[in-house]
Amino acid sequence: MLDLNHNLRFLLASSQLFPFNRGYHHTDADHDLLKQAAMAFAMVAAGDLTQAIGVYGKLIEEQPKLAFFYACRSLLNMETGDQEGAFYDYQAAKALDSNYHTYLEWRMNAGQMLEAEELADLNKQIAADDTNPQLFINRAMLLVQHFNYEEAIADLTQAYARKQNADVLVSRAAIYMRMVRYDAALNDLSLAASLSPNHSTVFMYLGKLGLAVADFTGALTNFNQAIALDAGNPLLYEERAQYFEAVEDWANAIQDYSVLIGLNPEDFFAYALRSDMYQKLGLLKEALLDLDAAIRLNPYYSDLYQYRGEIKKSLHDLVGAAQDFEKYQELENEL
Template sequence: MNATSVKRRTAMRGFALTAALLSGLALAGCQTAPTGEFTNIDKAQGSAENISSLSAVIQRSPQDPEGYNVRGSAYGRGGQYQAALKDFDTAIQLNPNFYQAYSNRALIQRFLGDQAAALADYNRSIQINPDYDAAYIGRGNLYRKAGRIQEAFNDFQKAIQLDTTDARAYHNRGLIYQSQSQHAFAIEDFSTAISLAPDAAEPYNGRGLSYLAMNDEDNAFADINMAIKLDGKNAEAWSNQALIYERRGDKAKAAKSYREAVRLSPTYQPAKDGLARTSTG
């Protein structure tokens, strides 16, 4: 389904969102955000070699804010958040209307736990450029994690109306539909996310959960297995695979998959509970 038809169907639905989450063990993992958010910042690479070359560019043009913005993105992808923050600060000092740098700095602020500063930066980015889809997606993620579901939905919807090609907008709107048990619409959004980012595991896992909620176990199993194939460290996908094995009565395979999920994420409660169920008796 293309973005235009998705927008039209969404406008026709117009349902009132609530904060209720999906109930039941099968959907316990549905609220996970997609990983790899730094892949959407200026396509920068976080390698030491790339950072070194970017530093050389900055040395040659120390008053060019774009160099700091790109190197900040590279630092962010490499997990060097304080260095990234410093570069985005410099980029904004050199160009106070650099809306991309505000949005990029907001993501760093989120990861550092300063949600108020992140929100202020996203708002500033959108104020400067009301058509910047990445800022809406980032702010939508911030709202969603804060439980401000309607505001999150509105931001993802706005990015989609701007014809974004960023899969996160569809994936995260799909998570909201899923949390409202609107599984047919969630599946549409997850499918669009997959078409935009076919190597991302999270939309497959999300779509698999919605298929499972609709008792389409075969499609659910295929999607969850694909999520594991794409990202073998996805604890939720392993737990969801285990759940399907458990539903099918294969406790041995279920326990094995739950055990892998617990190994990857020792605090993930659905996997711990599932392992306790399938490892006894």
Template sequence: MNLKRAKFDMPAARLAALLVLGSVALSACTSTSAVSDLNNVDRAQGSSENISSLSAVVNRNPQDPEAYNVRGSAYGKGGRYREALADFDKAIQLNPQFYQAYANRALIQRYMGNQQAAIADYSRAIQINASYDAAYIGRGNLYRLAGNTQAAFNDFQKAIQLDTTDPRAYHNRGLLYQSRGQHALAIEDFSTAISLSSDSPEPYNGRGLSYLANGQLDNAFADFNTSIKLNPKIAESWANQALVYEKQGDKAKAARSYKEAKRLDPNYKPAIDGLARTSAGA
């Protein structure tokens, strides 16, 4: 029952972490792209048929914390957060050192709006296993979204020092470098994230904006085009492409790209503002 590694998603209000089975992962020039997981995993694993079979396992092994953790993960992927929370609670009750279950519960807490509880669960997972990179990344993203950028940076840095192969650590640290205007470092991190997950559009958007900030229009344009090719339904990618057209003086093409961004997300302010600036050239 493996899942793909978590991919990137936006906007920042969407959530970040991994549901895990035991120790194995289930499978202006600042980017708004953040990370996500449940939006990209195999929803079939949260199907009623799969949950039914997992419930049979729980019934046969009522004292096995792993059985509850696995079913809780399936509940989470199926959007049944209260059932998921109950299963992770039970797994932790049976095994208070089950750090993966704490991280899984943190994700569900976050989906339910319990941000401080989520941070506490990630912190407990780290206390039990100080080398658990997924917990640093999950907690770091919570800190980042709350505006606690130094704590977020420290967590992403720690995950990277642990030799994580999770692209989220590099992507999110890149966003922080970018917000500080440290675009060379941001480009390096986005490039590493791309090397670890080349089919994810968000690191291309991030790197493209840092290229743009450094005046490297051709590189920026190539990255935005790649992002659109990978997923043409992301408003940010089209708005970023439009920004290059605008800087090149081609208002007609810029307006068309801004219009597509606004169609995808009618409330996306960069698209609204860009279209207002360039619509006369459409």
């Protein structure tokens, strides 16, 4: 299990002290950066956006590795019409913790779901039988697709109340992670682990949470545990490979992508991912072979030709590179 009581990435995200966030806030931890986040949040609430942007800018200068402050400033930049600044901060936050991509996407799109026919049908089914947990789960999954995360959480809570199931807790934890409510995600995963100690997906998500907050030791321990419990699951090797990428252990990432390819040889993207790792090690011929395989499996994915063209160029195959760049452009023009 993860111990994140003193992890700033965990504490800041869990505080939910994001500009204009009127929902859940958690500020129990006593840390200077949390106090400054609360101060900036109060400035926004008082309408002093310019001063708050300045505070976030100062905090980013002092703590350039914390995604939270970039996300806060991105939200303010969007509000004040600085789209370029908002995009820059969004990219910075995403690079530091990919969950901030889904968080900011949610903040931009929340509440825009139309009353789709499928949703209306589920509403009728639940009205007729509110004892069936699967109906709440089905509606929650639909709501997630339309960025209605809070309503999805409520539905999964209803499902869990009807049947205490570890899978429901894992699904709810996954949504909490999209909302960067890391404390709530950890609580759900801890409870899921107590209900189902051999549930590999629980440990996979604990690994993902550890990786998100740069608890690399805890992340690897949990990824290893997940694979020990379910060694034939290709997704687990992909997730652990991403951990190895994060710590720049290219050789072990290659090993995990190789296992993934062995388990699922028709997955073209796995070859592309392994190709990138080979490039990191300067093994261009191996990288080229993987992109050849990826293109054989999916000849219509334009980016593959762009990647292969760059490798061919590095290997001084200028004719082959030009052909790949031309094919890339041809496919792009068809979109």
